[in-house]
Amino acid sequence: MAYRAIRKGMLQKRSGKWYKQRLAVRGIDFTPFLPQIKVPALCIAGDHSYPVIRQMNETAGLLSNARLQVIEDSCNPSNLCQPQRFNEIVQCFLEDNHLNKGANNYMQGY
Numbered sequence: 001m002a003y004r005a006i007r008k009g010m011l012q013k014r015s016g017k018w019y020k021q022r023l024a025v026r027g028i029d030f031t032p033f034l035p036q037i038k039v040p041a042l043c044i045a046g047d048h049s050y051p052v053i054r055q056m057n058e059t060a061g062l063l064s065n066a067r068l069q070v071i072e073d074s075c076n077p078s079n080l081c082q083p084q085r086f087n088e089i090v091q092c093f094l095e096d097n098h099l100n101k102g103a104n105n106y107m108q109g110y
Helices: 002-026 031-036 050-062 083-096 103-107
Strands: 041-046 066-071
Touching (some): 041 050
16 A cells, blocks of 8 residues: 555656656666675565565675565555564664664664
8 A cells, every 4th residue: 555655656746856866876886896795784675666676685695694674565665665664674683683782762763
């Protein structure tokens, strides 16, 4: 449901700008540098965003310490479609990697 509403709004209100932004971002290739990243990484995509899932899967495969999470009933930005589930995934990732110092206070505001 959220996916349809966000997609409709983006296409109706900012279709030209949105399309240009997507083209610009797609023109940048950072993949050669990804294997050099050694810190834990979290790749998140909404299950209605097949190109993003594919991209995140490829990205996670190039990172040495990455986790891929696909959020059900979501598109991108998944933090707007499923904010509670998104926050749960991020919180779990932070805890699993002992990176959550101070994160609990920050996340409570969302």
